[in-house]
Amino acid sequence: MTVLVFLDPAHDDGTVADASRPQLMATDLGATRGDGIFESMLAVGGTPRKEQAHLDRLAASAAALDLTVPGAGAWSRAIRTGLREFAAAEPDRTHAVVKLIATRGVEGAGSATAWVQVSPVPASTLAQRATGLRVLFLERGYDSTVAQRAPWLLMGAKTLSYAVNMAAVRYARAHGADDVIFTSSDGKVLEGPTSTVLLAYDRDGRKTLLTPQLESGILAGTSQSALFAAAKEQGWELGYGPLEPHHLLEADAVWLISSIRLLAPVLSLDGQDLRTSTALTAELAELVDRFV
Numbered sequence: 462m463t464v465l466v467f468l469d470p471a472h473d474d475g476t477v478a479d480a481s482r483p484q485l486m487a488t489d490l491g492a493t494r495g496d497g498i499f500e501s502m503l504a505v506g507g508t509p510r511k512e513q514a515h516l517d518r519l520a521a522s523a524a525a526l527d528l529t530v531p532g533a534g535a536w537s538r539a540i541r542t543g544l545r546e547f548a549a550a551e552p553d554r555t556h557a558v559v560k561l562i563a564t565r566g567v568e569g570a571g572s573a574t575a576w577v578q579v580s581p582v583p584a585s586t587l588a589q590r591a592t593g594l595r596v597l598f599l600e601r602g603y604d605s606t607v608a609q610r611a612p613w614l615l616m617g618a619k620t621l622s623y624a625v626n627m628a629a630v631r632y633a634r635a636h637g638a639d640d641v642i643f644t645s646s647d648g649k650v651l652e653g654p655t656s657t658v659l660l661a662y663d664r665d666g667r668k669t670l671l672t673p674q675l676e677s678g679i680l681a682g683t684s685q686s687a688l689f690a691a692a693k694e695q696g697w698e699l700g701y702g703p704l705e706p707h708h709l710l711e712a713d714a715v716w717l718i719s720s721i722r723l724l725a726p727v728l729s730l731d732g733q734d735l736r737t738s739t740a741l742t743a744e745l746a747e748l749v750d751r752f753v
């Protein structure tokens with residue numbers, strides 16, 4: 462079942478709402494213009510993971526959109542209310558997806574609509590973690606320097622306007638693949654529609670973990686960031702793009718990483734089989750387990 466908790470200045474812990482009933486005004490700018498922001502985080506055993514990183518990124522997205530949203534304390538209290546309700550309704554589920562959503566609000570009202578949604582982790586998401594992904598490179602249509610020139614494109618913000626990202630995944634599925642890695646018009650590797658790209662080289666025991674650079678207009682992944690911190694402690698070398706498709710084809714392993722699916726190995730790119738490494742995947746999955 463899905464639990465909804467609306468953030469409400471009159472109720473400190475938020476107001477629980479029935480997810481099987483309409484709860485949003487049809488004139489909410491989140492619905493009519495996709496004007497809003499969100500976060501998706503994993504909760505395990507009733508505790509949200511990387512909560513502060515998600516709250517920080519929500520605040521950064523809000524700033525990029527010039528959107529006034531409730532403060533971190535109000536979000537945290539609503540998250541706890543949601544997780545408590547979820548645990549009562551679904552006592553056997555250890556894992557949950559916690560979404561934080563804020564829109565520009567009802568037309569003319571001038572204040573944000575904000576709510577927390579707690580729901581089960583879809584089985585298909587868990588399956589991809591285990592089996593790996595066939596991925597297509599798809600063009601995003603921007604060059605890798607556009608974020609600096611055109612802040613109104615909101616490139617590094619996690620906005621509700623994900624229709625293009627979802628269309629890219631549907632395109633991949635219609636063409637025999639599972640997921641997508643976007644490339645820029647100047648040929649750089651960017652990110653997945655809902656994930657960060659990672660690749661590793663293991664040369665004579667010297668292990669390097671690489672990810673595209675943030676300046677290329679990608680979302681700052683909280684999972685990539687936490688994994689890099691853990692890998693650094695284990696002696697891995699770290700690197701940040703610019704990356705091109707050939708770097709992925711030459712790597713010892715490539716993954717897509719995100720908060721719910723976690724670390725998913727990429728098996729092929731545009732139909733070309735990639736090198737995979739059970740040992741490197743197991744080593745990094747162990748580091749991911751530490752922050753999950």
Ligand SMILES: Cc1ncc(COP(=O)(O)O)c(C=O)c1O
Nearest residue numbers: 655656657680682683684719720
């Ligand atoms: C576009 C995009 N890039 C990267 C990520 C990965 O971010 P995180 O690790 O914080 O989940 C996401 C997550 O949904 C995303 O939507």
